[in-house]
Amino acid sequence: MLNTPPLSNLQTRDIESVLHPYTPLHKLNTTGTLVISHGKGVHVYDTQGRGYIEGMSGLWCAGLGFGDEELIDAATEQLRSLPYYHLFGAKGTESAIELAEKLKEIAPVPISKVFFTSSGSEANDTQVKLAWYMNNALGRPNKKKIISRMKAYHGVTIMSASLTGLPYNHIGWDLPVDRVLHTDCPHYYRFGQDGESEADFVRRMAQSLRDLIEREGPDTIAAMIAEPVMGAGGVIVPPRGYYKAIQEVLDEHDIMMIDDEVINGFGRTGNWWGSQTLGMTPKTISAAKQLTAAYAPLGAVMVPEDVYQAYVDHSAEIGTFGHGFTYGGHPLGCALGVKAIEIYQKRDIVGHVRTLSPHFEARMKKLNDHPLVGETRYCGLVGGVELVADKKTRRPFDPKQAVGAQLVKFLEGHGAILRALGDTIAFCPPMVITEAELNELFDRFEKALADTEALVSKEGLRAAA
Numbered sequence: 113m114l115n116t117p118p119l120s121n122l123q124t125r126d127i128e129s130v131l132h133p134y135t136p137l138h139k140l141n142t143t144g145t146l147v148i149s150h151g152k153g154v155h156v157y158d159t160q161g162r163g164y165i166e167g168m169s170g171l172w173c174a175g176l177g178f179g180d181e182e183l184i185d186a187a188t189e190q191l192r193s194l195p196y197y198h199l200f201g202a203k204g205t206e207s208a209i210e211l212a213e214k215l216k217e218i219a220p221v222p223i224s225k226v227f228f229t230s231s232g233s234e235a236n237d238t239q240v241k242l243a244w245y246m247n248n249a250l251g252r253p254n255k256k257k258i259i260s261r262m263k264a265y266h267g268v269t270i271m272s273a274s275l276t277g278l279p280y281n282h283i284g285w286d287l288p289v290d291r292v293l294h295t296d297c298p299h300y301y302r303f304g305q306d307g308e309s310e311a312d313f314v315r316r317m318a319q320s321l322r323d324l325i326e327r328e329g330p331d332t333i334a335a336m337i338a339e340p341v342m343g344a345g346g347v348i349v350p351p352r353g354y355y356k357a358i359q360e361v362l363d364e365h366d367i368m369m370i371d372d373e374v375i376n377g378f379g380r381t382g383n384w385w386g387s388q389t390l391g392m393t394p395k396t397i398s399a400a401k402q403l404t405a406a407y408a409p410l411g412a413v414m415v416p417e418d419v420y421q422a423y424v425d426h427s428a429e430i431g432t433f434g435h436g437f438t439y440g441g442h443p444l445g446c447a448l449g450v451k452a453i454e455i456y457q458k459r460d461i462v463g464h465v466r467t468l469s470p471h472f473e474a475r476m477k478k479l480n481d482h483p484l485v486g487e488t489r490y491c492g493l494v495g496g497v498e499l500v501a502d503k504k505t506r507r508p509f510d511p512k513q514a515v516g517a518q519l520v521k522f523l524e525g526h527g528a529i530l531r532a533l534g535d536t537i538a539f540c541p542p543m544v545i546t547e548a549e550l551n552e553l554f555d556r557f558e559k560a561l562a563d564t565e566a567l568v569s570k571e572g573l574r575a576a577a
């Protein structure tokens with residue numbers, strides 16, 4: 113529906129050679145791609161020299177923005193001294209040791225060991241394998257199913273995509289695999305019933321979880337995995353008391369909580385960990401993304417001593433601990449992880465997020481008056497704006513109209529990048545953003561919202577499908 117300029121040479125080469133993730137491939141020849149060449153602070157620049165405020169920290173990960181000289185120096189130093197080594201067969205590296213120690217120091221619950229991966233998906237895949245391995249070691253071979261939630265996002269490998277609760281990660285991919293269960297999504301605005309209070313909604317969520325567990329048999333369920341604030345499913349902040357209520361149900365049935373901190377971790381929600389902000393009590397933790405401020409790929413799984421001891425016992429029985437990735441614990445990623453945590457600490461990034469979040473919240477709330485906005489959701493410096501066709505009835509737009517995608521395209525024209533998760537527009541700016549830059553991001557967003565409203569009215573997109 114938008115007029116698109118002819119594709120540049122780089123865009124044409126891009127389309128001809130690169131298979132783009134999470135992209136409507138059938139439209140690429142008309143939409144083209146946005147080829148980014150460099151970044152500085154909260155801005156990135158395309159190959160035509162146009163600048164954009166990166167309001168999503170890339171993919172919720174570049175929390176310290178772009179071109180941070182301290183991180184670049186740490187990377188250079190590491191590459192000079194040891195560009196690669198691994199942790200297999202009882203080998204170690206200084207950077208992996210140091211990062212594991214740092215993670216233990218800042219973890220929200222006592223952690224004994226850290227297992228490194230290259231990504232968040234690998235971390236969650238590892239979590240499932242470890243839960244199975246542990247229960248085999250504990251003589252509970254049937255306790256293997258994992259509960260996740262509708263609209264959860266845990267990655268794209270076969271198991272983590274199965275844990276993910278989004279249709280486009282399952283349809284056409286022969287997923288989810290078995291042993292994965294999905295319970296309700298704790299999104300009150302969308303799934304609260306008429307006249308139901310938030311407290312009643314929480315009770316219903318907990319009851320529904322209990323029903324699922326009892327139906328399947330508690331002895332068949334190893335763990336539940338949850339992101340404290342749900343990210344890619346639409347930035348969903350569960351109501352107060354939700355985690356306490358579901359934790360009680362899990363505890364009753366000896367089911368452990370796997371905390372997916374891949375987006376939430378390292379200050380994003382105004383605490384080091386989303387579990388601290390949302391009142392969740394994890395048994396094990398997955399981290400990635402802001403772990404290295406996204407300057408290199410790295411993921412981590414953190415486990416407590418009793419869980420670790422089960423691996424030790426099983427390893428004694430089998431002869432080894434048969435799991436590991438060539439690049440898990442890559443020295444570059446680990447050195448950057450150490451430096452990123454040091455920066456979060458010395459620049460008091462958590463404090464900065466807390467200082468800015470009331471302003472973020474105020475700018476979000478102001479959007480609620482707009483005719484296109486059904487709900488705004490926010491926590492720390494992560495938020496979502498849900499667009500609806502009918503504010504009163506909360507009726508969504510027909511997904512085929514791709515209204516959210518149109519908005520982010522308009523926004524690019526105004527010099528900012530956000531991400532459309534269906535018709536929820538996600539905000540996750542670098543945590544180092546200033547108040548002035550945040551205002552500029554929202555001002556540009558408001559312009560894109562006005563463009564979208566004009567388009568919706570002109571094309572009659574509000575009509576019920």
Ligand SMILES: Cc1ncc(COP(=O)(O)O)c(C=O)c1O
Pocket residue numbers: 171230231232233234236265266267268339343344372373374375400401
């Ligand atoms: C909560 C969560 N878990 C896991 C993942 C998967 O991480 P990766 O893309 O590094 O595999 C993501 C990615 O967005 C995520 O948001």
